[in-house]
Amino acid sequence: MDDYIPAIKMPVFIKPSDIQLREVKPFDAFPLGFSEGSLSALLFGDELSKALFMRGIISSVPSETGIYNIGPAGLIPPKGPLGGTENLYLGRVYSLDELVSALGLVEEASIVVVSGFSALLNRNVEGLVETRRIADERGLTLILTHETMEMNELNLPAEFTEHFLLPGLFDSLIVLRTNSYRGHYRLNITILKAPLDAVSALGDHSIPADSLVKPLLKLIRE
Template sequence: MPGFFQPVEEISGIKPFEGFPVEFSRGSLSALVSTDELAGSILAHTLLSEALRSGKAYHVGPKRIFSPSILRTFGVEPSSLLSANVYSAEDLVKALDYVEEGSTVLVSQFPTLTGVSQETLLELRKRADEGSLTLVLHHGTLSFNELDLPGEFARFFLVPELFDSLIVLRTNSYRGHYKLNVTVLKAPPEQIASLGDHSIPVDSIVKTITGK
C-alpha cells in the first residue's frame, strides 16, 4: 500500500534536565510514576520548561501539577503553555485534536480519568505516532509497590508494552541535600543503557521550586 510505510529517521528529543537518564523524543509515548509530591513537581516543571524552550507545550488532566510562577523561575514564559482540564479518557483524546503537531504533551493523573481502556492507550499511541507528539502520561501516587514494578505499571497504565519508556521517580534528602532517584524499567532501543536505577543530585532544582 503506497504511503503505508515510512522511512526510518533519527528523531531528536528533550530531557527534563541535564543528567536525567532518558530523553523523550517526538512520536513517543511514555509513562512516569512519582511516589512523592516533590518528585512530581520536579518532573512537571523541568519537562515543561525544556519543552517550552524548543516548541509548543501542553498540559492536560484533572489536576494542574505546575505553577506559572515557578516556570518563570526556570526562565520560560508560562503564557506559552496551554492547559486543559479533562476528566475522562474520551475528553483527553478530543483534547489532542487541538494540539499542534510536534508538540510536547504532559498528561497528569492519567489513571484517574474515567473510561480508560486498552483502546484508549492504542489511540494515544496512534496520536503520538501520527502527530509526532512527545506524549508523557504521569501519575502521582503514595501507594506504590516497589517490589512489583511491572505489576504496578500494568495496574496504572493497562498496556505497558505500548510505551517507549516506563519510569519511577522518588526524592530523598539528607542534611539538606536532595537526590532524585529514578528507576528506568523500559527505555527506547537507543537508550537501553539507561535501564536500572539512577540517583541524581537535584539541589538547584529543588531550590528553584521551593525557593529555599
C-alpha cells in the first residue's frame, strides 16, 4: 500500500493533498464508493439486496486486493465465478473483541465486510472506536452490515443507532432494499451520511437491477 498514510497512536496532522485513496464500488451505478481507511454501515432490508451487494463488492475487487467476509453468520461462500476468487477469505467471529483481533490479522489495504454485526456479543462504543482506529491504521475498507426484516423507515437514524451503536463514527450510513414488479427488479438505496466529497449522493436512489438480479438468481438455482 504505497499511497495510504496510516494513523498512529498519537495526534498527527496530514495534508489531504498528500493522500490518494483507492475506492471500490459494488457496481458502476452505485451512488458512492468505499475508500481505504473508511468505516461504513449498511442496513439490508431483504436478503436479495444483501446478496447483490456482497456479490458485487466481491466481484469488483482487484485481483491483487484481499477481501474478507467475517462475522457470526451470513457469510458468502464462493460459488460459480466467485469460486476462482483467490483473495477471498471467510472467517467466523462471535464477539466484538474477536472482530478487533481478526482485523489485526487481515492484510493491509484489504476490504473487510462484517456480516451480522449487531449479532456480535459484547458490543460497546469502546470496541467500535477500536475497530475504527484499526481501519485507519491499516488502510482497511471496513463495511459493517446488518440484515433486518423489521426496519422502521420513518426513523432510520434510530435504526443505525440500535444496530451500530455510534452512527457519528461512520463515514457512510446506507440502507439497501429491493423490490420487483412484473418480473423486473430495482435496487432502492437511501444514503443518510456520506463523506464530504460525496455529499451529492445523499438521499434516495432507485437503480434498475434486472442485469444484476437475474444472473445472480440463475447462479443460486444452479
